[in-house]
Amino acid sequence: MEFPEVQAFEASDSEQDAADELARLIEALGTTAPFVMTSAHGDTLVSSLKGVTLTVTPPPGATQQWASELGSSIHRSGADVVVAVGGGRLLDLAKLAAARAGLTIIAVPTQLSHDGICSPVAVVPNEAGVRQSLGAIAPRFVYLSIPTLMGATVASVRAGMGDLIANPLALRDWALAAERGLTDMDQRAWDLSAESFELIKPHLTDDPATLSRDPVFVRRLGDALVMSGLSMIASGSSRPASGGEHEISHALDLLFGSPTLHGAQVAFGCVFSAALYGEDVPAFRRQLVRLGLPQHPGQLGLDHEDVVRLLLAAPDTRPGRFTVLEQADLDEQGAANLVKRIWAGD
Ligand SMILES: [Zn+2]
Structure with a gap:
């Protein structure tokens, strides 16, 4: 390597x-x-x-x-x-x-x-x-x-942050798979993925439009994304930076023709992982709102039935990968209930 x-x-x-x-x-x-x-x-x-x-x-x-x-x-x-x-x-x-x-x-x-x-x-x-x-x-x-x-669009900066927001969740998925003996852990890869998220964490409450004009932040975002890539090189797999939320993004590509940038799709996918891990979903969604990232199916042109299809298709996008989605093993009713639970108040 x-x-x-x-x-x-x-x-x-x-x-x-x-x-x-x-x-x-x-x-x-x-x-x-x-x-x-x-x-x-x-x-x-x-x-x-x-x-x-x-x-x-x-x-x-x-x-x-x-x-x-x-x-x-x-x-x-x-x-x-x-x-x-x-x-x-x-x-x-x-x-x-x-x-x-x-x-x-x-x-x-x-x-x-x-x-x-x-x-x-x-x-x-x-x-x-x-x-x-x-x-x-x-x-x-x-x-x-x-x-x-510095000349890139704000949308690209938002998406870059979205791809990094996935890392802590992807790491939990990786640990889940390792606990079941389905994969090995690699401490160096783990640390690189975790650190890449830490680099942008202080900026999750900032306005991406302002951040995109700040050369110090742009450098930091570049370093974070590179570091996240290094975590995949170190582990020899995409696991440290790609879990259930990426399966959702892959399913969006497959079923709905990639409605938005990869990093934005991944951020949307994180909503499901956060919910399945019992995180504070309303707080997580508010964070995505602040960053201008999609956190509601309507923003991707999807209705609740589409999202149920998405959830059912996601695990098949990465055969052999075990994440919180595979652990949940949702059937149609389970998926519908999850969707209802996440967007109950909307
Ligand atoms: Zn990604």
Whole structure:
């Protein structure tokens, strides 16, 4: 297991300075022929790179097959590294393509919407358009350009926080599975996941719109998401950062076509885990309201029957994983009762 190197550029608020620094870093890694995958948001950051073999922007709806075919072109291009500059969707496509090409990847996120920035997992749609989590190679290097990340949307910051809110619940699910002898625990992975949540915990009562304009917080959110990804690398599985709440998010992808950003879906999924663990659900929901994250089915265009379907489908999204959802083993009536209990007053 090798941890990626992480470096942040925060010396100035100029994205061009960050781009120059990125070009220097890539040369210092001994790579001379980068293959660049970038979104429109990454144009400035890639402008100083030297020796670029090819630059590609993924089309909307790019699939696993697209990534795999791209992997072959990358291989043929003679590139010695993949530099991926963009949001979560782009980084995940790049991880798959790089794995296919047998190359390492340098991840340069332009927004901080989930902890896949630095994880060994790629979430990419299949040919039917359903997002699936696939094993891939974690990046070799992560570059956080704070001037770039300051330009990201508030929605992405909300979602990034949503993905981290899952960690304490995912850890409880992990312990639950370990108690039953279904998996091993790994203290280092556990601590990384717990610490990543601790980094953002003091900000859960702040306004994400204000936070998204604070360079110190943006750096902190980047560090937290990277750390959460490291916990998955350390454990060799997504368990430390992905429990029942992620199964709910996967079921949202599968049944309802991904109604919102991954991190926001995960935050919504946390409501069920919190309820099943006997947490103070109204307080938890108020916290999500403050953060501007979905905490009511209506915000995702779902009615109560949809949510029952969601709860029944969630465990099958991750066969072999044991979480509080599998422990609850809800039938239709049980799911309906849970939904009623959570949203009784609404
Ligand atoms: Zn996640």
